[in-house]
Amino acid sequence: MLAVHARYRGREVRRADIVRRSADALQTMEGVGEFTFLGVEDITARVDSPSALTDLIMALLSDGNWAIGIGIDSPVWCEEAATKAVGTRAGAVHVRADTSGTEAFDIEATFALLAHVLAKRTLEGREATSLMRRGLNQNEAAAKLGISKQAMSQRLQAAGWSAESAGWQLAVHLLALAEGNLR
Missing domain, CATH: 1.10.10 (Arc Repressor Mutant, subunit A)
Known part of the structure; x- marks a missing residue:
């Protein structure tokens, strides 16, 4: 089970409107569930697959105004794991997964590299x-x-299209491995 928690960190006024419009647009992406609002700046949703999650994270990173948490866990508390993972710095991705390996660190590192590529575009x-x-x-x-x-x-x-393509594939692969280790 995969979930994302996104916290708006932009400086725009009318934050609640921006967050609502963003959630409305993001939940139209294939494989992304309906967003739940957790206050003015925070949204969370379950995601069907590693590729859908990677697409969603890439969209949030492209905007540059979101701190992102990923939860990889049992269906019971996946959103809670994502909420515990979310940080405060825009453009940062944090992962919370119940694994014994380095999957969470590797996923964070992959998205950090992708965020760098997207920010320079x-x-x-x-x-x-x-x-x-x-x-x-x-x-x-x-x-x-x-x-x-x-x-x-x-x-x-x-x-940096070739780097983005390779990073996307790597993120999907690492998410699939982490999700598979939990079953």
Whole structure:
């Protein structure tokens, strides 16, 4: 069982509105359950799979205003584990799992590297990687943006697309291992 707890740490006014709109958008992602509100800044939800959880964490990290906790545990208290894991610093991911190994540390380290890649990304890089994440190939994405394939390739390289792809795969793999160790 997987759960996420996200705490808004942005400086915007009307925080409750931002958190509610974010939760409404995030729960439309495939495999993400309905969010429960835990006060003005905190939301939590169960997630169906390691890949859905990784997609959700990547969306929260891309925004840059969320502290994130991941709970990997029994269905009874998975959300509680995520709540205990959540930190206070935006862009940080903490994991709480009942394992004897280093899975939690490895998952945190993987998301720290992904957060670094995402934080360095320009608007053009975000546009390019967003299209790739939707399943378009480079030629299709370049045509959609009205640029050459070479320019698309350069944008993806500058945006760290290969590092993001490798990090995403690693995060999914580590989450699956941690979840499997609990069964």
